[in-house]
Amino acid sequence: MTRRQGFRIIAGVLAAGLVWPIGAHAQSVAMPPSRVSMDPVRGQTVEELVAMALRQSPDGSAARARIDVARAEAEQAQRRPNPMVSFERRDQMGGTDNQTTIGIAVPLDLYGRTGRAAVSARAVEAATADVAEWERRRATEVRLLAARLIAALHHLHVQEEIVATNTQTAQLTAARVEAGSAPAVERDAALIETRLSEVDVRRMRADVDTAAAALRSLLGLAPTSPIVLKQSLEDLVAMPVPALTDDQIQHAVDTRPDVRQREAAVSLEIARVDLLKREARPEISVGASYMRMMAGFPQLGVSPSGGLTPIAGTFHSLAFGATVSLPWSNRNQGSIAAATAASAAAGFERDRQRIAAVNDIDALRRREGEAGAALEAFGEGFRDLASKNLEVMRESYQMGRATLLDLLAETRRYLAVENAIASAMLELIEARVALAGALGEIR
DSSP states (O other): OOHHHHHHHHHHHHHHHHOOOHHHHHHHTOOSOOSEEEOTTTSBOHHHHHHHHHHHOHHHHHHHHHHHHHHHHHHHHTSOOOOEEEEEEEEOTTSSOEEEEEEEEEEOOOSHHHHHHHHHHHHHHHHHHHHHHHHHHHHHHHHHHHHHHHHHHHHHHHHHHHHHHHHHHHHHHHHHHHHTSSOHHHHHHHHHHHHHHHHHHHHHHHHHHHHHHHHHHHHTOOTTOOEEEOOOHHHHHHSOOOOOOHHHHHHHHHHOHHHHHHHHHHHHHHHHHHHHHHHTSOOEEEEEEEEEEEEEEEEEEEOTTSOEEEEEEEEEEEEEEEEEOOOSSOSSHHHHHHHHHHHHHHHHHHHHHHHHHHHHHHHHHHHHHHHHHHHHTTOTTHHHHHHHHHHHHHHHHHTTSSOHHHHHHHHHHHHHHHHHHHHHHHHHHHHHHHHHHHTTOOO
16 A cells, blocks of 8 residues: 555545535534624724713712712811800709709811811812723723724634635535545545634634623623624724824823822822811810809898898809810821821822833834834735735636645635734734823823
8 A cells, every 4th residue: 555545545534534514514603693793884983982981881980979979078078067055954952043054165167177178179189080090091991902802803704704715615626526636635635624714713703702791891781782893903093193292292191190190199198288287276166155043042031121031043144265275295296297208108109100101102102103114014915915816826726727735825824914914903003092091092
């Protein structure tokens, strides 16, 4: 037995054990309709998905509720302390004397209200900056996940085209084998290639479902909710990118939400230091009281008319006064020192965040430039050239001028070109999205 005959026998065994008829191959990739699709007319753009995430995401609602909490606390901080009313009744044991006193005390709150109002106002600014930072991060995450989902759909559609091409090739090769113009090993090789491409389709469908699940989580959607996308990778790459001047970059750094977060933290700590100093000052409360006293003796006295009368009387008194706190040994020294240190630490954090933002923007600008250069290296007609070469090779194989191995190699080359171009486009899109997020872009 020659080597060629032995190889044909082994290939026949593999074909019998691993490969089923071509019609079964075509059915093997059939799956329920996907909940992710592309529709250039009725689909949603990436920015519409961002708006949806910012509008209906539960954690976004929670973040905005914290602003309402801070505003309510700010409103409460503006209010003065309530006055205090006192009542006292005294009765003589075993006698008839009694005394009734009613008093009122009003804290003047000379220094605390201004300090509390400043702290609460800074707290509102901090909560607002927290929401803006959340929106910046969420918008960036949605754009990135949407771009990756679009790229996964692109890879899936290309692979499905490869499956269709391989299926046609397998059918043509099987017809040649039946006609006796091609060896059976070519039919088996074509069927195996079709099987491998179908496996890749299933894997890519799983990639699409995984990317869609991550996006649904950010959008606040249920697993059964469909996602219909409007834009392709080409549409996202073609979107205009404005040029940035140094002044615009500096303004973006100054107004970036995470930098504003640190600025708000610094202002909040400074306001707390001021409040502690105000609380260490003498505080005054003014008060007034009214007292009605009935007193007498068990003896009898002589009235002006000469008769006997009890010795007793009712007396009415008014009192006014003030209470002053004396910050003697406790002047909030430890608390002020701690708040001052916290203010300094917040300032260092702000400076660190500003430096990180500048470096982040610089690195992403370089990444965006390199990604753009990498995509341009393919040239405008590179994809069309690969597609045309595959079509020519397919026609050559149909006419018997090329071998099956040549066709399979050209098919893989076309797939490699498509994947490389799609990966380059995704890298450019991700770089632009990350740069927009670094510049503080939300909508």
